[in-house]
Amino acid sequence: MNGGPLVSVRGVHRRYGSGATAVHALRDVTFELAAGTMTALVGRSGSGKTTLLNIIGGLDRPDSGTVLVDGTDVTALDEDGLSLLRRAKVSYVFQTFGLIPVLSAAENVGAPLRLARMPPVERERRVALLLELVGLAAHAEQLPGELSGGQQQRVAIARALAASPRLLIADEPTGQLDAETGLSVMALLRGVVESEGVTALVSTHDPTMLALADRVIRINDGQLGGRSDGRGDS
Amino acid sequence: MLRLVARRARAQWPLLAALLAVAVVGPTLLGACALLLTRTAEQALETAASRATSDQIDVTAYTVTVRGEYAKSVADDTRGVLTSALAPFATTTAARASSVMRSLPSAGVPAVAYLSGVEDLPARTQLAAGRLPRAGAVPRQAVVLESTARQLGLSVGSRVRLGMELTDDPDHGIEVSVVGVVRPLPGTGWDRDPLAAAGYDPAYRDGRSAQPVHAYGPFIVDLADLLGGGSALDRLEITARPDLSAPAGRDLDTVTQAVLGADHRLGQTLGDRVRIQRVASRLPSTLLSAHDQQRVTTAGVLAVAAIGLVLTATALALAGRLSAGVRGDETALLSALGVGRGQLAAAALVEAGTLAVLATAVAIPASSALHAGLTRLPPLAGAGLAVSSGVNAVQVLSVAGGALALAVVLVVPSLRTSSGGVRGRRELLARSGADLLLVALAAAGWWQLRDQPAGSASPVDAVRVFAPALLLIAGSAVALRLVWPALRVVERLARRARGLMIPLAAFEAARRPQAVAAGLLISLGCAAATFGIGFDATWQRSQQDQARWSGRPPGER
Numbered sequence: 195m196n197g198g199p200l201v202s203v204r205g206v207h208r209r210y211g212s213g214a215t216a217v218h219a220l221r222d223v224t225f226e227l228a229a230g231t232m233t234a235l236v237g238r239s240g241s242g243k244t245t246l247l248n249i250i251g252g253l254d255r256p257d258s259g260t261v262l263v264d265g266t267d268v269t270a271l272d273e274d275g276l277s278l279l280r281r282a283k284v285s286y287v288f289q290t291f292g293l294i295p296v297l298s299a300a301e302n303v304g305a306p307l308r309l310a311r312m313p314p315v316e317r318e319r320r321v322a323l324l325l326e327l328v329g330l331a332a333h334a335e336q337l338p339g340e341l342s343g344g345q346q347q348r349v350a351i352a353r354a355l356a357a358s359p360r361l362l363i364a365d366e367p368t369g370q371l372d373a374e375t376g377l378s379v380m381a382l383l384r385g386v387v388e389s390e391g392v393t394a395l396v397s398t399h400d401p402t403m404l405a406l407a408d409r410v411i412r413i414n415d416g417q418l419g420g421r422s423d424g425r426g427d428s
Numbered sequence: 429m430l431r432l433v434a435r436r437a438r439a440q441w442p443l444l445a446a447l448l449a450v451a452v453v454g455p456t457l458l459g460a461c462a463l464l465l466t467r468t469a470e471q472a473l474e475t476a477a478s479r480a481t482s483d484q485i486d487v488t489a490y491t492v493t494v495r496g497e498y499a500k501s502v503a504d505d506t507r508g509v510l511t512s513a514l515a516p517f518a519t520t521t522a523a524r525a526s527s528v529m530r531s532l533p534s535a536g537v538p539a540v541a542y543l544s545g546v547e548d549l550p551a552r553t554q555l556a557a558g559r560l561p562r563a564g565a566v567p568r569q570a571v572v573l574e575s576t577a578r579q580l581g582l583s584v585g586s587r588v589r590l591g592m593e594l595t596d597d598p599d600h601g602i603e604v605s606v607v608g609v610v611r612p613l614p615g616t617g618w619d620r621d622p623l624a625a626a627g628y629d630p631a632y633r634d635g636r637s638a639q640p641v642h643a644y645g646p647f648i649v650d651l652a653d654l655l656g657g658g659s660a661l662d663r664l665e666i667t668a669r670p671d672l673s674a675p676a677g678r679d680l681d682t683v684t685q686a687v688l689g690a691d692h693r694l695g696q697t698l699g700d701r702v703r704i705q706r707v708a709s710r711l712p713s714t715l716l717s718a719h720d721q722q723r724v725t726t727a728g729v730l731a732v733a734a735i736g737l738v739l740t741a742t743a744l745a746l747a748g749r750l751s752a753g754v755r756g757d758e759t760a761l762l763s764a765l766g767v768g769r770g771q772l773a774a775a776a777l778v779e780a781g782t783l784a785v786l787a788t789a790v791a792i793p794a795s796s797a798l799h800a801g802l803t804r805l806p807p808l809a810g811a812g813l814a815v816s817s818g819v820n821a822v823q824v825l826s827v828a829g830g831a832l833a834l835a836v837v838l839v840v841p842s843l844r845t846s847s848g849g850v851r852g853r854r855e856l857l858a859r860s861g862a863d864l865l866l867v868a869l870a871a872a873g874w875w876q877l878r879d880q881p882a883g884s885a886s887p888v889d890a891v892r893v894f895a896p897a898l899l900l901i902a903g904s905a906v907a908l909r910l911v912w913p914a915l916r917v918v919e920r921l922a923r924r925a926r927g928l929m930i931p932l933a934a935f936e937a938a939r940r941p942q943a944v945a946a947g948l949l950i951s952l953g954c955a956a957a958t959f960g961i962g963f964d965a966t967w968q969r970s971q972q973d974q975a976r977w978s979g980r981p982p983g984e985r
Contacts, residue, residue: 294932296939301923308928317926 199226200360200393201250206259208245208416219245220256221416227395227409229360232387234407235397242416243397244365250395251284251363252276264360281309285354287364287383291346293338299349300325300334306357324352327389328382344375348382355386362387364396368403380406433775436758437782443751444783447838450747451787452794454740455830459795460802461733462826468803468813469722470677475812476718477672477680484714487514487687488667489694493703496599496658499525502701503655503664509694510668510707513686516679517670522547523651524666526622527659529634530601531591532644535580539642540634541590542622543570543604543659545651552616553648558584558608563650568657570647571608575627580644582606588647593660594634602657604647620665621646664702670711684715728963734897735956737830741837742949748841776839784828784835791827792819807968863905870895870902896959904951911947 208220219242227233237243248254250261252268261268264283271279285306286292293302300321307317325331328348330341338346347367354362364383368376380396384406387394396407404410412419437444477485489506503523511519524547529540546552549560553571561569572582582588586606592598612618618625623632623643632643654661670683691707698705752759759772800817802808873895919938922931937947 296935297932301935305928305932308926308931311926314924314926 200229200264201227201395202260202262203246203250204260204262206246206249206256206261208242208249208254208256218416220249223259223413223416223418225411225418227361227393229393230387230391231408232384232394232396232406233409233411234404235395235411235413236399236401236404237397237413237419238399241413243413245416246413247363247365247395247397250361251286252279281306281357283360285357285359285362287347287350287354287362287367289366289369291338291343291350291370293346293349293353295338298335298337299330299341299345302338302349303352303356306353310357320356321352324355325349327355327386328352342375343371344379347371347375347379351379351382351386355390355392358390359392362392362394364394366397366399368398368400373400373402376400377402430775430778433779436755437779440754443754444779447744447747447751448783448786448790450740450743451783451831451834451838452790453743454737454834455787455791455827456794456798457736457740458733458830459791459823459827460798461729461736462823463795463799463818463820464729464802465726466820466822467815467818468799468808469726471813471815472725472811473677473680473715473718473722474675476721477675477715479812480672480714482669483710485672485709485711486667486669487690487707487709487711488665489690489705489707491664491698491702491705492662493528494661494664494701495597496660498701499659499661499664500655502661502698503666505697506664506666506694506705507668509690509697510666513690513693513707514668514670514683515686517672517675517683519668519670521666521668523664524617524620525651525654525664526646526662527593527654528662529594529622529643531594532588532642533591534589535642535644537642538639539644540594540632541588541643541647542645542662543590543654544621544646544648545654546648547651549610549648552613552618553610554613556609556611558606560610561607561648561650561653563652565605567603567605568649568653569607570604570649571610572606572645572647573625573627574609574611576644576647577606577609577627579628582609584608590647595660597660599658599660602659604649606647610648617665617667620663622662680715684712688712731894731896732956732960732963734894735900735952735959737833738897738901739949739952739956741834742952744834744837745841746946746949748838752841773839780835780839783838784831787831787834788828791831792824793817795823795827863902863909866898866902866905870898873898900952900955900959904948904955907951908947 203226204224206220206223207218210217210219223242223246235243235246245254249256250263250268252271256269259269263279266279266283268276268279280286294305297305300318303324304317304321307320312320322331322334325334328351330345330348330352333341333345338349341349347370351364351367354364362383367383368379371379380398380403383394383396386392396403398404487510489510491502491506494502503525507521507523510521523545525545527543529542532539532541535541549571555571556574558571561571567587570588572580577583580588584606587603588606589601589603591601612621612625623629623645627644629643631640633640634643649657672680687707687709690709691705694705694707762772796817796819800815803814808814877895915934915938918934922934925931
């Protein structure tokens with residue numbers, strides 16, 4: 195553990211639909227994430243993992259409860275505020291990679307830096323560094339369609355790290371990868387948490403990935419079902 | 429498979445609705461153009477005929493030098509030739525005749541005078557004194573112009589003895605009784621009187637003597653008396669006017685041909701009873717001019733339809749490619765499950781066929797409404813061409829044919845397989861060849877458009893129909909080939925830019941193949957709009973020129 199809480203989730207409720215068909219995706223979820231740690235969010239499909247990640251990242255809003263990210267109340271932000279939050283403090287890695295098909299690996303990594311209007315020379319230096327970090331320096335000019343699934347996810351991680359976020363949210367980042375590739379991606383995430391000092395919240399239902407996490411939070415039917423320390427504790 | 433198609437349609441109805449909306453545009457345009465070329469075109473010709481002025485539709489037969497014993501039969505036969513030429517339209521005729529000059533002994537000096545007979549005299553003269561002549565009176569009753577009366581000292585009740593005819597075979601003289609004095613009304617044909625309605629010419633040359641003589645006249649008698657009285661006629665003029673208030677297009681074509689041949693028929697009918705005969709009329713040129721205008725308009729409308737169809741086909745091909753992309757995973761899955769290409773093609777055909785049927789069902793009333801709306805716009809409404817919406821067979825066939833063709837365009841992208849390197853190069857070569865062919869055809873079309881006269885003999889001018897569409901497509905294709913390297917330059921600049929959104933747009937444009945089709949669509953749209961504006965300006969100018977031209981006196985044209 196590297197310090198105080200970067201993320202504080204308190205009493206979050208989220209319900210979809212109404213009446214008899216209402217689905218309670220999250221019920222009174224409360225937890226904190228310490229800065230500079232990697233936390234695994236574990237649960238079956240439909241347990242509420244993605245809903246929780248989306249609320250923490252400002253992609254969704256809770257019906258009640260608060261979420262603080264680096265001291266900012268995410269639930270109180272308007273759309274512009276949420277955009278700024280996602281641009282400066284929170285990054286995503288999606289299960290389906292989410293790369294822009296017409297952009298090369300390097301251009302995909304550079305996209306957040308373009309949003310930050312970083313000068314081109316500085317941007318290219320940072321992109322090269324990140325691609326080196328994820329082991330794809332030789333594939334910088336290739337389009338996503340020309341890369342394997344594991345390579346695409348590495349590009350997505352490099353892109354997520356590009357703007358030096360405080361919080362990296364990864365939703366099933368190994369869901370579309372084979373076990374070996376998935377493990378290497380998780381190892382990469384583990385490595386960047388340590389090298390970049392970023393806080394990571396990674397959802398997964400793969401038990402073999404849990405060993406790499408500092409903490410494991412279990413979620414079941416929208417409720418936290420227990421937590422444990424990671425790194426062999428799962 | 430059919431169940432899959434039905435369920436997919438239910439699930440993807442917004443996509444299919446968008447495809448249907450695109451597919452409806454082309455057939456609607458085609459249907460409206462079909463109505464313009466059938467209903468409105470025929471109506472335009474009929475309206476042009478019904479609105480023509482009398483001098484544009486009158487048919488006049490001129491005969492010169494008719495011996496007295498033939499005068500009546502020549503007049504009757506001439507009327508018969510004109511009436512039959514203008515059949516089936518009801519026709520009214522008006523005759524005017526002037527006798528050869530006779531001596532006028534009572535003048536005291538060498539003088540001549542002549543008789544005239546004019547049908548519908550009350551409409552051509554104003555009575556100054558007395559009354560109009562009656563037929564069959566003895567001696568013959570006549571009216572004279574005020575100037576003639578003044579020169580000869582005539583008044584109502586005067587009697588004048590006209591001497592022998594100045595011909596090689598003269599008859600006896602005749603006596604007329606003046607029963608009235610009249611003034612000629614302008615614009616009623618008096619310009620064709622031997623003395624142009626002056627009533628008197630002190631220096632008339634009759635060609636029989638070297639010295640000029642005094643000439644007086646006309647002594648206007650009843651036309652039947654003149655034709656049946658044995659007087660030789662110097663000139664006989666019969667004008668026939670068809671009633672074109674409710675003409676049918678086919679009858680107008682028949683009349684045009686008949687009037688063009690009337691001169692020959694008159695010559696055959698009259699034989700040597702007259703020295704010279706001629707039929708003159710602006711009716712054929714009026715109708716042919718309307719036909720020419722119709723032909724040019726037809727070519728323009730067809731060109732618009734062709735461009736519209738190309739635009740729709742391009743849009744639909746693009747939409748088809750996009751929907752094939754959306755369904756790429758599903759197609760791959762079905763292939764993996766063992767569904768053959770034939771089955772996939774059949775499913776695509778069923779879906780496209782259904783869309784074509786729906787597009788036809790929507791486009792028929794839509795095209796009728798569009799046509800009715802277009803005819804209510806000022807240029808067409810002002811020309812009397814406004815109609816309520818209606819349906820005809822040509823329209824239905826055009827709409828159905830267009831929808832079917834567009835359905836095929838929609839099916840093709842869904843059947844295409846991804847192309848590899850060698851095939852890609854082949855495609856590139858084929859496209860380059862097609863571009864070159866297109867440019868060559870467009871150049872030929874341009875050359876033809878420049879060199880071909882406006883009035884082509886063919887009912888529908890193929891060059892005028894397809895050349896604009898070819899020019900637009902070729903121009904757009906060539907322009908897009910030039911855009912490609914330009915986009916590459918923009919892409920290189922975008923790499924060095926700071927922001928994201930504009931460089932991303934540049935990357936998308938330069939790297940996505942759909943961008944070319946979208947570009948083609950946009951450039952074709954712009955080109956079609958420019959063509960439309962230019963065509964409208966040319967048409968307006970043509971109308972103004974025609975109005976100016978037809979407003980001038982014949983001598984100034």
